[in-house]
Amino acid sequence: MGLATPTAVMVGTGLGAENGILIKGGESLERAYHLDTIVFDKTGTITKGEPDVTDILAAPGYSEADLLGLAASVEGLSEHPLAKAITKRALDEKTLGTSVDTVLDFESVSGLGSRGRVGESKIVIGSRKFIESEGVNADIMNESAAILEKSGKTCVFVAKDGKLAGIIALADTIRPSAPRAVSLLKNMGLEVVMLTGDRRETAETIARQAGIERVLAEVLPGDKAGEIRRLQLEGRVTAMVGDGINDAPALAASDVGMQSGRART
Ligand code: ADP
Ligand code: MG
Numbered sequence: 001m002g003l004a005t006p007t008a009v010m011v012g013t014g015l016g017a018e019n020g021i022l023i024k025g026g027e028s029l030e031r032a033y034h035l036d037t038i039v040f041d042k043t044g045t046i047t048k049g050e051p052d053v054t055d056i057l058a059a060p061g062y063s064e065a066d067l068l069g070l071a072a073s074v075e076g077l078s079e080h081p082l083a084k085a086i087t088k089r090a091l092d093e094k095t096l097g098t099s100v101d102t103v104l105d106f107e108s109v110s111g112l113g114s115r116g117r118v119g120e121s122k123i124v125i126g127s128r129k130f131i132e133s134e135g136v137n138a139d140i141m142n143e144s145a146a147i148l149e150k151s152g153k154t155c156v157f158v159a160k161d162g163k164l165a166g167i168i169a170l171a172d173t174i175r176p177s178a179p180r181a182v183s184l185l186k187n188m189g190l191e192v193v194m195l196t197g198d199r200r201e202t203a204e205t206i207a208r209q210a211g212i213e214r215v216l217a218e219v220l221p222g223d224k225a226g227e228i229r230r231l232q233l234e235g236r237v238t239a240m241v242g243d244g245i246n247d248a249p250a251l252a253a254s255d256v257g258m259q260s261g262r263a264r265t
Helices: 004-018 026-033 042-046 064-075 081-092 128-133 139-150 178-187 200-210 221-233 248-253
Strands: 037-041 052-058 104-109 113-118 121-126 154-160 163-171 191-195 214-216 238-242 256-259
Touching: 004 026, 026 256, 037 042, 037 221, 042 191, 042 200, 042 238, 052 064, 052 081, 052 139, 064 081, 064 113, 064 121, 064 154, 064 163, 081 154, 081 163, 121 128, 128 154, 139 154, 139 163, 139 200, 178 191, 178 200, 191 200, 191 221, 200 214, 221 238, 221 248, 238 248, 248 256
Parallel strands: 037 191, 037 238, 191 214, 238 256
Antiparallel strands: 052 163, 104 113, 113 121, 121 154, 154 163
16 A cells, blocks of 8 residues: 555556646545536636627617727727637728727726726726626617527627617637536536636526536636635535636635646647
């Protein structure tokens, strides 16, 4: 025993490393054996994390080009994957009359959206919760947003000077390997949970495609670790799988944190 355990750990972590899996050590392996719950972050883990703009719905008084330009002006300064996709689409449509303006007082609000000023106008862009908390009424787009969200798309709301300018929908595709990974884990007797800051309707559609039933949605980045602790309070030994974007505290809070990353070659 005295020699067998360290040898097994060494061989195990060695084999892992050869396959691109870095294991912290024997203790993590030991704990992984006792896991009963695996929590996956949605964006970048269950999905590819590379959303594309699919729909641009302008409110009365705006053209699609206006709406896209307005959104891209502010999102051009954000690092968020949704922002990158909107900026990219605006560049693609430059010839169609979409123009990107200079933004002042830019502010990124983690897990919610961005804010900035274009000329004299105040632009707010992000989740419905975010723009509503800024006093914007988004009711005229409720029905359209519900349909888009049901199909698994993420809706980003854009407001100018406190009034809705429209919504931009984005789709992120699930990783082809996700359903199989989920079913393998379930067959091992583990409960699989998905965690995301996205809307419940969007999240549930993606979860269904991956074969996941339990969804924790609309969780702010700062609250993700709290959700892990809540599962642990239920007596669950919990692993968190994420890409390290927004979910690092949750990875740290879990019994075993698993971070997926792309090999940089
Ligand atoms: P996830 O848990 O999927 O990584 P985030 O916590 O990053 O999601 O974001 C949650 C939600 O907040 C997004 O679905 C989106 O509605 C909104 N959001 C956050 N950042 C931005 C942004 N820069 N632009 C637009 N929407 C944003
Ligand atoms: Mg994220």
